[in-house]
Amino acid sequence: MSEAKTAAIPALKERAGVVNALLEGSQTVLVRHPTLDPGTIDGQFVLYPSYTHQVPDRYQSRHEGYYHRASAKPDAGVPIRAVAAVRKEFAVSSDDLEALARHYVYTPDGLRDKYDPDPDGELRVLLLRVSALESPRLIEERGSYRGCRAWIDLEDDVEVDLESTTPVLDDATFAERKATVRDALE
Secondary structure, eight states, rough: OOOOOOOEEEEEEEEEHOOOOOHHHHOOEEEOOTTSOOOOSSSOOEEEEOOOSOOOGGGGGGHHHHHHHHOOOOTEEEEEEEEEEEEEEEEEEGGGGGGGHHHHHSSHHHHHHHHOOOTTTTTEEEEEEEEEEEEEEEOOOOGGGGGSSEEEEEOOOOOOOOTSSEESOOHHHHHHHHHHHHHHOO
16 A cells, blocks of 8 residues: 555644553553543544653653653654554543553553543543554654644645554454453443
8 A cells, every 4th residue: 555645644642651652562541531532533543652741750660661761752753653543442430540550551640640530520541452553754743733632633745554554462462451451440
């Protein structure tokens, strides 16, 4: 398939340390505030690493290396190395975050601090199937990509081949992770 594209590619901005953890299979879920991602998230999207507002205290001690390896944005541009798709979505209270702690790199309190949920409010847990791009790209950080928002569209001239990817976790490992996430929330 040609790398040329005809439409803007949706991209989810997430902290660079978290993107690295997703790429390495250390993290399989994203916890999100419902107002950041309203509605259903359909199809594949690019993981766009963000280097601002990273807080080292939010990381579990065993995962601090993800923060340190991604604490500064590369001068050459933003590395686009992965795509993801939501395979399952759960609505949870912030009390459920402890049960999921093995599936993400932040501490439960770090997630609460980041999303500041209402005491009776819910958070969204997105189980992601992440794939590494066979041809990663280093792209220019354009003004239209900046700002505190979760979703952006990569501009038309950014070439990313969404078809040439390799899943980060094999099918059996992903099925096991999916089952343990489901079991933790039931």
